[in-house]
Amino acid sequence: MSPCIIIASPDQRCRARLTRLLGGKVTANIVEAATLRDTFNLTEERDPTLVIVDDVLATLPEFRAVQMLFTAIDTRWLTLCTRPGDGRSAIAPTASGLFCLDLTAPPQRILEQVRAVVRNPKKRVSGAPAPSPSAGRSWRRLALIGSSTGGIEALIRILSEYPAQCPPTAIVQHTGQGFGDSLTKLLARNCAAEVRPMEPGLEMRPGRVVIAAGTPRHMELAGASGPPALRFTHAGPVAGHCPSVDALFHSAVPRARKVVGVLLTGMGSDGAQGLLALRRAGAMTLAQDEASSVVYGMPRVAFERGAVCEQVPIGGIAAAILKTAAASSGAGAEPRTGARA
Incomplete structure (x- = not known):
């Protein structure tokens, strides 16, 4: 299966903008999700290399279950900052352990950051524990x-x-x-x-x-x-x-x-x-x-x-x-x- 990037945001214009920016410029298929439920289901189905999560979704209590799934299958994820001037740097530390992707940053910078994550291979992750x-x-x-x-x-x-x-x-x-x-x-x-x-x-x-x-x-x-x-x-x-x-x-x-x-x-x-x-x-x-x-x-x-x-x-x-x-x-x-x- 080809590498996959999921863009998760309730804002359709935001998803479309980032899809256009990344499309054809990174070696991965781009898939969009509007809700955390869709994000969870797509992550299970597609085993993505990277998930980019709008910070609006990342602040919801239900995101904790999605984050635990990312950990379980070793999926990298970034929060997406869409509002200029909110005081967050494009390389500010986040709970993902990586950085916040600033959609207001120059396109080349965004591409470089995404490529850096996509190039990082995923670990092999085992399934459910063996019977006791x-x-x-x-x-x-x-x-x-x-x-x-x-x-x-x-x-x-x-x-x-x-x-x-x-x-x-x-x-x-x-x-x-x-x-x-x-x-x-x-x-x-x-x-x-x-x-x-x-x-x-x-x-x-x-x-x-x-x-x-x-x-x-x-x-x-x-x-x-x-x-x-x-x-x-x-x-x-x-x-x-x-x-x-x-x-x-x-x-x-x-x-x-x-x-x-x-x-x-x-x-x-x-x-x-x-x-x-x-x-x-x-x-x-x-x-x-x-x-x-x-x-x-x-x-x-x-x-x-x-x-x-x-x-x-x-x-x-x-x-x-x-x-x-x-x-x-x-x-x-x-x-x-x-x-x-």
């Missing part, structure tokens, strides 16, 4: 996880340590509407187990991770007995969010003794009250510790309310989930190190 030796373990608990700001990195860290036959797992991640499928694809790249978006009636079973994100509906655990399955509900926001972590956790209270509830980094308090209800009903509950949280909001509120059996650094959460999910349902509800009764 613990793949044959029997699971006695489900894992329910909630996360918000900083959660994408935390989830990748956890799922990359999951075995192919992991505990049945359901995850609520706060993100922009319509971005759930892209997030699911990103997490699937980093997990040996099956990762799929939420669908009504989907059974929770070993080796499956279900994601609810970017949807106007809540994901809940259905029923109090029988094979665990998931359902959508159409209630309004809970704790300010839809889908809500609290909605998922509260729905699991009838099965609490067979649940591991996990609350990761994030702003606000979503999930704290539901985690408390789970703990009181006999679930094992974990929260990410302050030192490793990007935003110690949701875990802090849960800890202060007495909802947390144990606070764990992000590097230890996967192991804690696997250990607890394999334990008998009568163990684990008592507080341990870092817990507050």
Whole structure:
């Protein structure tokens, strides 16, 4: 496949101008994207050498998932500055580790900068992790996880340590509407187990991770007995969010003794009250510790309310989930190190 450059900007005139400037002058096909969702999908499809992202898109919260995809497949990216006099230099450092491409700079300078990046070969990047030796373990608990700001990195860290036959797992991640499928694809790249978006009636079973994100509906655990399955509900926001972590956790209270509830980094308090209800009903509950949280909001509120059996650094959460999910349902509800009764 020929080298590819993606130009991502909501401004059609900006995309057209840069396409004309680069077209025929760099050894790469030029592809345009108007949204972050299109950018994510095109990046997966085309495996580009370079993505040029309008700084308007790069400041959106959903860009973090796109950036994580760039990292996963070693795609270089530049932010695109389109407004003259905004105080940013054409070689100002950016989160990409490269520089900001100034569309108001002389065309030759822009060409030189793009060519310099395109000439840099990509590294070979492996796919999802190999299955863990613990793949044959029997699971006695489900894992329910909630996360918000900083959660994408935390989830990748956890799922990359999951075995192919992991505990049945359901995850609520706060993100922009319509971005759930892209997030699911990103997490699937980093997990040996099956990762799929939420669908009504989907059974929770070993080796499956279900994601609810970017949807106007809540994901809940259905029923109090029988094979665990998931359902959508159409209630309004809970704790300010839809889908809500609290909605998922509260729905699991009838099965609490067979649940591991996990609350990761994030702003606000979503999930704290539901985690408390789970703990009181006999679930094992974990929260990410302050030192490793990007935003110690949701875990802090849960800890202060007495909802947390144990606070764990992000590097230890996967192991804690696997250990607890394999334990008998009568163990684990008592507080341990870092817990507050």
